[in-house]
Amino acid sequence: MKPRLTPITRICQWPPCSQTFVIVPVRTRDIFREFCSTSCRAKNAKSTQDATPLADRFWAKVAKAGPNECWLWTGAKAGKGYGTIYVLEQRRNVGAHVVSWYLFHSTWPPEGMDVLHNCPGEIGDQPACCNPAHLWLGTHQANMLDKIAKGRDNTPRKITKTQALEMCALYATGEWTYKQLAERYSVKEGTPFWIIKKYGDPAMIPGRRERAARGERSGNAKLTDAQWQEALALHATGEWPSRRLAARYGVDKSSILRRLKHQL
Numbered sequence: 001m002k003p004r005l006t007p008i009t010r011i012c013q014w015p016p017c018s019q020t021f022v023i024v025p026v027r028t029r030d031i032f033r034e035f036c037s038t039s040c041r042a043k044n045a046k047s048t049q050d051a052t053p054l055a056d057r058f059w060a061k062v063a064k065a066g067p068n069e070c071w072l073w074t075g076a077k078a079g080k081g082y083g084t085i086y087v088l089e090q091r092r093n094v095g096a097h098v099v100s101w102y103l104f105h106s107t108w109p110p111e112g113m114d115v116l117h118n119c120p121g122e123i124g125d126q127p128a129c130c131n132p133a134h135l136w137l138g139t140h141q142a143n144m145l146d147k148i149a150k151g152r153d154n155t156p157r158k159i160t161k162t163q164a165l166e167m168c169a170l171y172a173t174g175e176w177t178y179k180q181l182a183e184r185y186s187v188k189e190g191t192p193f194w195i196i197k198k199y200g201d202p203a204m205i206p207g208r209r210e211r212a213a214r215g216e217r218s219g220n221a222k223l224t225d226a227q228w229q230e231a232l233a234l235h236a237t238g239e240w241p242s243r244r245l246a247a248r249y250g251v252d253k254s255s256i257l258r259r260l261k262h263q264l
Helices: 028-032 038-051 054-059 096-105 140-149 161-172 178-185 191-199 225-236 242-249 253-263
Strands: 008-011 020-023 084-087 092-095 113-117 135-139
Touching: 054 084, 054 096, 084 096, 092 096, 096 113, 096 135, 113 140, 135 140, 161 178, 161 191, 178 191, 225 242, 225 253, 242 253
Parallel strands: none
Antiparallel strands: 008 020, 084 092, 113 135
16 A cells, blocks of 8 residues: 655645644645635635636637638537537526527527528538528527428437337348447437347347246246256155256256255
């Protein structure tokens, strides 16, 4: 075990506190500790954030490019690659593209309106883009229609029984993979597996094994039902003790004794 480092006396860097505290570091990075507690560290971060204008914090994390190019967000990102930044005015994290719209127009989007992307070029819309020239306002319905038109609609869809049977038939040909079937029917990649498992031939599912007989299903089962009945018959003769039975069937003596205890 490595010895602890020498205790260090420090002063809390949050001005209202500024009290002296002692560090007994167990890791090298502990010697760089600046605050006496996590509370002081959080309060200092909030006060620093309060003092820094939103525009300065925002544009410091945007990689600006040409007027018609995408300005990509380099800070924290939420799901699907959309940037996010904490806005004190709203006391929550807000999408970076929404903040870009706010800073450019000096007003937040009206209630019921979303900020949508319309990035030009072959790549198409970039979720992390914050270029105000690539942003426009639209209703939630317009947003959904825009996603469908641009091929970004990943909403799970229900499959009818007719489509399920058709999917099983296609998979049985060996020419269709789960991924290709998912794309054909606009469903998640895992959906074809469960549909084929339910409606298709069990032999089509890779790695499927035949169901074992009762008494053989557990991975810990040592004797099949037939072997156990044979062992009971041998034990009843009085010539086959548990040790001899264990050697005959290649199992541990204790497993024979346990089963005999429950049987008798």
